[in-house]
Amino acid sequence: MAIEEKSLLDALYCSEEKWNDVVEDINDDDVEIDTHTNTNISPSLFWDDDELHSLFSKETQTHPNPIHPSLSLPRKESVAWILKTNSHYSFSPLTAILALNFLDRFLSTLPANDNHPWLMHLAAVTCLSLAAKVEETHVPLLLDLQVEDTKYVFESKTIQRMELLVLSSLQWRMNPVTPVSFLDHIIRRLGLKSYIHWEFLNTCETLLLSVASDPRYTMYLPSVLATAAMLHVIRRLEPRRAAEYESQLLSVLTKNKGEVDECYEVIRELDSISNTGLSFHGLKRKMCQGQDGEILSDSSSVCKKARVEQQQQTLSPLSAN
Template identity: 65%
Template sequence: MALQEEPQELQNPPMAFDPSLFCEEGFEEDLGDNGSEEESENCDGFSKKQSSFPLIFLESDMFWENDELSSLISKEEQTHVCISGEISDGSLMAARKEVVEWILSVKAHYGFSSLTAILAVNYFDRFIASRPFQRDKPWMSQLTAVACVSLAAKVEETHVPLLLDLQVEETKYVFEAKTIQRMELLVLSTLGWRMNPVTPNSYFDHIIRRFGLKSHLHWEFLWRCERLLLSVIADLRFTCYLPSVLATATMLYVIDEIEHLILWNTKTSL
């Protein structure tokens, strides 16, 4: 089985992400403010600067007034879970962070798509939110993670490693294939066999297909969105934002980032 090496930059994506983009109170205002350079205070007290970039994607009626997009928005809450402080504790937070980091290392090891990793994390979050966290069984979170990665790979990848081969990147525990298979069935039944949830990637994919984006800049936009998303999913706080909110904030951030990159390249080429 050929393993694909992922660029070092992608293995260690930047963590710089503006929390102000996730203020729900200012969400609609951000989308409607065309080219404003004024700074405003969001609900968390962060100061944010509105992008002057012409948001050709997010401000287009063709983007928002669309049956497929409406369907995504109507379905996203069905497979979304917010792991708030009420159902989490220090042990769960530490276990989840370790699991997500391991999932990302498996993604890099096998060259899986970003969606595979996002799906695996989604399955894991929904599973642990549906069952009491067993502190006396520290191996349970690792077994669940292996099962979730296996299921996500079967949904998204064309080539899926053997169950024993999935347990890479310094795993603390190694499970037999039959044990993982039983865990897969438990995860499937717990999630009601809903294995194609709406994720932020669903909105990234929608905008690419909707506008027929094919240029290098467009694919750079998609790659940066996926990379940024992967850099924040280990943070438990981001589970409380709906996929549409997380996707829009990500795209706004990347659009602003690309705008500054284009301006810099233009200045240096003069």
């Protein structure tokens, strides 16, 4: 009997049969369905469409305006500090992405000559503080937050005053649409619940953070960044079926292929000089190990490649002798 080849990315293939399976698998306790209607479509799918349309309509409202080129280098240093401190305190990736959104929106309101180093660092500390208060359950004291490569140390009252200035500049919109909003939507919409699928989400988030310091990051809407990041992960994991998944993703997110391809090339270029490849190898191994009871077929291209890489790593010390 032939063994059906399974993959983490199969869930991204949204055929009509897949959607019917999702509807049938929904627990009656989770979703209340009106039995007096004649439709067989779950109301949750209509809710998903409404949510997606809402994300599309709101993403432009909280997307930063173009930042003056003179602020590119100070921004890069501020982003690096935010990411280091975010990692130091084990904050979630969403906290870092929120902080970057706050920072970019604030910087887009500054004039070109307002790029004093102390102001850039104060803005970074302030934006991470605000993001942590929004997303984290435990937030360090403002003085304790300034631990990573701190050239300037600001008093708590100075940061608090800066928080009010940033909040005013952002018009108090502290729940922006980010790339994670779309990643999370796809994960939930396609019923991706296993540990491996959350690893896929985490890999996409890590990829986005690894390219965030580049000024081109701010050129693309969150939906475009999310789509391009998912496509990059998919093409690294299963290149032979990438076109299949790409078609489905573009269909769900209704994005212009040319714009997504342009963003994808930027991400691919930046990823080629970063260390995110380690995450891909780790994800491949976990997929083949079948975490949470999901086991891939031995014929899976992902598993074959992962086994070859593991064998090469094991044999390389012997070859050196």
